[in-house]
Amino acid sequence: xxxLWQHFVVxxxxxxxxxxxxxxxxxxxxxxxxxxISYFFESRHAGIFKRVGRALRPAxxxxxxxAKHCRSCNTCA
Amino acid sequence: MDLTHLAIGKQALVTGISPRAxxxxxxxxxxxxxxxxxxxxxxxxxxxxxxxxxxVQIGFTRFALRRSEAARIQIEAGT
Amino acid sequence: xxxxxVALVGNPNSGKTALFNRLTGSRQKVANYxxxxxxxxxxxxxLDDRLVRVLDLPGAYSLNASSPDEQITxxxxxxxxxxxxxxxxxxxxxxxxxxxxxxxxVLELKALGKPMLVALNMMDAAGKRGIDxxxxxxxxxxxxxxxxxxxxxxxxxxALKNALVHDLQTLPARDSGADAEDAHQQVRRIxxxxxxxxxxxxxxDDRLDRWLLHPVFGLLxxxxxxxxxxxxxxxWAAPFQDGISAAxxxxxxxxxxxxxxxxxxxxxxxxxFAGLGTVLEFLPQILILFTFILxxxxxxxxxxxxxxxDRAMFASGLTGRSFIxxxxxxxxxIPGIMATRSIQDPRDRLATIMVAPLTTCSARLPVYTLLIxxxxxDQRVLGWFNMQGMVLFGLYLFGIVSVxxxxxxxxxxxxxxxxxxxxxxxxSYRLPNPRDLLIGLWDRARxxxxxxxxxxxxxxxxxxxxxxxxxxxxxxxxxxIDVSFAxxxxxxxxxxxxxxxxxxxxxxxLIPGMAAREVAVSGLATVYALSSDESGISQLGGILAxxxxxxxALSVLTWYVFAPQCISTIATIxxxxxxxxxxGIAVFYLFxxxxxxxxxxxxxxxxxx
Numbered sequence: 001x002x003x004l005w006q007h008f009v010v011x012x013x014x015x016x017x018x019x020x021x022x023x024x025x026x027x028x029x030x031x032x033x034x035x036x037i038s039y040f041f042e043s044r045h046a047g048i049f050k051r052v053g054r055a056l057r058p059a060x061x062x063x064x065x066x067a068k069h070c071r072s073c074n075t076c077a
Numbered sequence: 078m079d080l081t082h083l084a085i086g087k088q089a090l091v092t093g094i095s096p097r098a099x100x101x102x103x104x105x106x107x108x109x110x111x112x113x114x115x116x117x118x119x120x121x122x123x124x125x126x127x128x129x130x131x132x133v134q135i136g137f138t139r140f141a142l143r144r145s146e147a148a149r150i151q152i153e154a155g156t
Numbered sequence: 157x158x159x160x161x162v163a164l165v166g167n168p169n170s171g172k173t174a175l176f177n178r179l180t181g182s183r184q185k186v187a188n189y190x191x192x193x194x195x196x197x198x199x200x201x202x203l204d205d206r207l208v209r210v211l212d213l214p215g216a217y218s219l220n221a222s223s224p225d226e227q228i229t230x231x232x233x234x235x236x237x238x239x240x241x242x243x244x245x246x247x248x249x250x251x252x253x254x255x256x257x258x259x260x261x262v263l264e265l266k267a268l269g270k271p272m273l274v275a276l277n278m279m280d281a282a283g284k285r286g287i288d289x290x291x292x293x294x295x296x297x298x299x300x301x302x303x304x305x306x307x308x309x310x311x312x313x314x315a316l317k318n319a320l321v322h323d324l325q326t327l328p329a330r331d332s333g334a335d336a337e338d339a340h341q342q343v344r345r346i347x348x349x350x351x352x353x354x355x356x357x358x359x360x361d362d363r364l365d366r367w368l369l370h371p372v373f374g375l376l377x378x379x380x381x382x383x384x385x386x387x388x389x390x391x392w393a394a395p396f397q398d399g400i401s402a403a404x405x406x407x408x409x410x411x412x413x414x415x416x417x418x419x420x421x422x423x424x425x426x427x428x429f430a431g432l433g434t435v436l437e438f439l440p441q442i443l444i445l446f447t448f449i450l451x452x453x454x455x456x457x458x459x460x461x462x463x464x465x466d467r468a469m470f471a472s473g474l475t476g477r478s479f480i481x482x483x484x485x486x487x488x489x490i491p492g493i494m495a496t497r498s499i500q501d502p503r504d505r506l507a508t509i510m511v512a513p514l515t516t517c518s519a520r521l522p523v524y525t526l527l528i529x530x531x532x533x534d535q536r537v538l539g540w541f542n543m544q545g546m547v548l549f550g551l552y553l554f555g556i557v558s559v560x561x562x563x564x565x566x567x568x569x570x571x572x573x574x575x576x577x578x579x580x581x582x583x584s585y586r587l588p589n590p591r592d593l594l595i596g597l598w599d600r601a602r603x604x605x606x607x608x609x610x611x612x613x614x615x616x617x618x619x620x621x622x623x624x625x626x627x628x629x630x631x632x633x634x635x636x637i638d639v640s641f642a643x644x645x646x647x648x649x650x651x652x653x654x655x656x657x658x659x660x661x662x663x664x665x666l667i668p669g670m671a672a673r674e675v676a677v678s679g680l681a682t683v684y685a686l687s688s689d690e691s692g693i694s695q696l697g698g699i700l701a702x703x704x705x706x707x708x709a710l711s712v713l714t715w716y717v718f719a720p721q722c723i724s725t726i727a728t729i730x731x732x733x734x735x736x737x738x739x740g741i742a743v744f745y746l747f748x749x750x751x752x753x754x755x756x757x758x759x760x761x762x763x764x765x
Contacts, residue, residue: 006420013423014621017614024611025723102222103577109218110579111257113340125371126467130578132369136256137353139361141463141580 034058080147088119089152104149111135112150159207161242162320163232166249167258168215169583171277174307175249176212177592203321211241219264224497233268246272252282252289255351259343273301275316280306286354293350308589361584374464385448387545389441396440404433426685427620431678432608434696438522439604443597450596454588459580466578472560473567478508485515490728503570509732510742511563513720516555519673523716524551526677530697531709554717615668616678623686635687656751657708657758673721707761714757718750
């Protein structure tokens with residue numbers, strides 16, 4: 001794999017990690033950003049963008065009886 | 078006398094519950110758990126450092142009770 | 157497929173949970189009831205075209221609720237609050253060896269007039285004790301169907317399953333019009349008609365309790381049991397640990413042969429394999445520890461321990477009710493802190509919340525075992541006991557002592573004493589069921605692996621990134637990590653921690669280590685992997701043994717006994733106390749104690765060597 005590809009993969013992984021952290025520590029803000037990005041794509045005209053946008057849509061419902069699930073210890077807060 | 082005076086290994090008969098105050102939740106719970114008049118109760122063990130809490134057996138169940146809880150249970154020294 | 161919604165209800169110690177496991181297998185979902193921290197356990201099974209959803213309600217002695225747990229049970233049985241589950245049928249689980257206590261609750265439920273049936277559990281134990289139950293007579297006397305179950309046997313719940321699936325005549329609970337007759341008298345009458353009991357309690361219980369609850373021997377035995385538990389953690393884990401580390405090493409080498417040198421390889425080898433691999437190595441020890449803890453829970457020994465320790469807890473200002481929340485903290489302080497909602501007195505509750513982070517949670521285990529493995533010699537004391545297990549036990553003991561100590565100090569500030577209720581049932585002893593044990597262990601393994609793949613992976617990658625960039629300029633002679641973001645930060649903060657013997661790598665690892673204690677281990681592994689020139693993984697333990705002094709290692713261990721290296725715990729404290737001030741006090745005193753004791757330990761160790 002050439003150096004450029006390597007950099008690409010590494011930065012992609014890094015962004016994904018940052019996104020995971022954002023979802024954990026700033027769930028409301030990240031939900032809103034995800035909704036914004038999803039809307040941005042969905043409101044484009046080209047079909048592929050619409051599909052991407054729809055796929056990115058964040059979950060609307062909260063699972064019954066569990067406001068925020070803590071995966072570290074498998075309990076609900 | 079009350080349950081706190083029952084020695085280890087001795088049996089007695091419960092004669093009633095005397096609540097500490099109006100609507101004593103602990104007294105109600107003791108009733109629910111079977112500390113009613115006519116039941117046999119025995120003292121099974123005492124905790125280290127002063128015998129509080131104490132382990133009593135009522136019917137077929139064993140309960141660990143603080144002295145303050147056991148003091149609500151009136152007994153009649155028996156067999 | 158039609159659906160039936162069933163609620164399992166009964167006294168604590170009726171074997172309800174084992175029955176729930178038997179019915180639903182591992183197809184369970186654990187959540188919370190909205191607004192309260194009461195565990196909501198739901199599962200399901202399918203048989204003959206019927207889907208049965210089972211809700212395991214919290215154990216209750218009576219519908220007169222005396223705690224939030226019992227409140228939930230009451231509300232769902234009575235139907236006064238909507239929690240999203242509307243039981244079509246109540247299954248009341250009773251202990252066949254103790255009907256005198258359990259039948260009273262059956263009668264209370266019957267008075268609700270809802271469809272119900274009785275699961276007569278622990279029939280095997282009843283048989284062994286010579287308790288003879290005439291099920292037909294009992295059924296007639298109660299007016300509801302009675303089904304025998306043996307939750308611990310493979311097909312022990314078949315009769316119950318059939319009844320649930322085929323709608324066996326669930327006679328609507330008949331109002332026997334016995335208002336005049338007291339519930340207790342009713343129970344006595346029913347028992348005299350249908351049950352013959354030879355002895356009041358099992359011989360085994362009496363014999364065991366004579367020793368296990370002895371004022372002197374009882375405590376000694378408790379101490380010994382715990383001591384041996386920690387011995388086993390080291391004695392048994394070694395081969396599994398070696399297996400895991402060999403597997404990770406192989407993965408790392410193979411990756412190295414497939415990918416060319418470069419940052420991707422570094423991410424994989426120095427970040428993922430070195431970092432995560434090191435943490436994964438400690439899974440066997442966690443599982444062994446939990447095997448013992450879960451087994452102890454199942455045998456019914458833990459209430460005995462609560463009995464023995466109650467006085468000590470009371471003296472430190474903790475209630476008997478604190479014991480269970482504090483005990484849950486051995487896995488993770490967060491559910492322990494949330495479980496304090498069952499404590500009525502607000503001051504007691506606050507005291508318990510404040511000391512809960514001091515209990516040794518399972519996340520500390522990788523840190524402890526890493527350092528103990530690296531610095532404590534693998535020697536035998538008195539020919540039998542290994543020193544490493546003793547030090548681990550010592551650390552847990554230190555945690556417990558600090559809980560009592562801090563609680564006692566807090567008691568000096570809050571003078572009020574409330575009427576603490578204990579009223580604890582000591583159930584019969586029973587053999588732990590291997591199936592339930594395995595289900596419990598599988599749960600723990602899953603939780604651990606989720607943590608590794610989640611927060612630990614995320615932060616290790618971040619730390620790797622910050623430790624690799626910016627790359628050093630041409631001709632730089634020292635290790636590359638020194639000029640990276642992380643390296644500079646570490647060197648900058650290090651002087652603050654010099655008095656307690658922390659070097660810059662430790663200080664650096666503590667930062668992402670705030671998200672999860674295990675990240676300190678993976679962080680150190682990554683940082684040291686990046687600092688060395690070789691591309692393979694050397695054991696982190698070996699590296700530390702060469703680079704650190706014993707004094708530093710002891711200091712780090714002491715730090716971890718106290719320091720709240722867990723943002724989630726701090727957030728939970730804030731949520732439960734609803735006060736930034738109290739949370740701030742907690743964080744401040746915990747870090748303060750950590751620094752103070754680390755200082756003491758480090759300076760003493762240096763002075764003595």
